[in-house]
Amino acid sequence: MSTNIQPYDTISTPLGNCYIYTIHSSFLNKLGSFDCGEEEQNDFIKRFAVGHYLAGINHTFLLICNNDLAGFVSFSSYSYAFAEGFIGKIREAIREEFNKKGLPHKFDINFKKLPVILLGQLGIDKRYQGRGIGSVFVRSFIIPxxxxxxxxxxxxxxxxxxxxxxxxxxxLGFQLIYEDKNGGANYFYSLYKNVLEVRYRTFLAQ
Structure with a gap:
């Protein structure tokens, strides 16, 4: 690697090991040549990713494969107004998990919005598209x-x-929860059962 900073994570891909880094000045020379074929993602990584990271607006990670910027992902905190019917399904699923574990504790999710992590930007460079890199990136890093x-x-x-x-x-298992008139759609990947399981074990740990 051309940098001495340590990777945040390492993932195994069809091309061998690739490395995840928090966006860093060592990689500025790679941002300008990135091209995933989508103007929004290209513009973000070239013009806004660094400023947004430094300002605390979002957190961008770079996917480095063979010393190339193969992809990137940007996360931020967000609150989303789920449809009432969908909130009802979440409520029932959590209640079922509570009952399975014999938990007497109460919870209330009658909120207008619920907290999520927003996957704001995701791009894979054209040189690495069609090679399974994007799917591995999501499964091996983005979801964990x-x-x-x-x-x-x-x-x-x-x-x-x-x-x-x-x-x-x-x-990849994301669920369609909303479509707009412009052809866009919101997708949701549920993690609340996983969160409950881990927090439950931690809560009871001796």
Whole structure:
């Protein structure tokens, strides 16, 4: 690697090991040549990713494969107004988990909005598309990182808005929860049962 900073994580991909780094000055020379084929993502990583990270607006991670910027993902905290019917399903699922564990404790999720981690931007460079890198990035880093975030900072899952990658997210287990008139859609990846399980074990640990 061209930098002495330590990776945040390492993931195994069809191309071998790739490395995850929090966005850093060592990689500034790689941002300008990134091209995933989507103007919004290209513009973000080239113009806004550093400033937004430094200002605390979001947290961008870089995927480095073969010393190339193969992809990136940007997260931020968010509160989302789920449809009442969907909130009802979440409420019943949590109640069922409480009952399975014999928990007498009460909970109330009659809120207008619920906390999620927002997957605001995700891009894979054209050179690495069609090689399984994106799916591995989501399964091996984005979902585990999001779970850790939700356990630590309290959220119920991952929210992403997309117009062009609906099939990609559906194959990875994201659930369609809203479609707009412009062809965009919100997808949700549920983590609340996982959060409950980990916090339950920690709560009872001796």
């Amino acid at each position: 990182y999001s779970l850790g975030y939700c356990i630590r900072d309290s959220c119920i899952g991952i929210l992403v808005y997309t117009k062009t990658s609906k099939g990609f997210y559906e194959k």
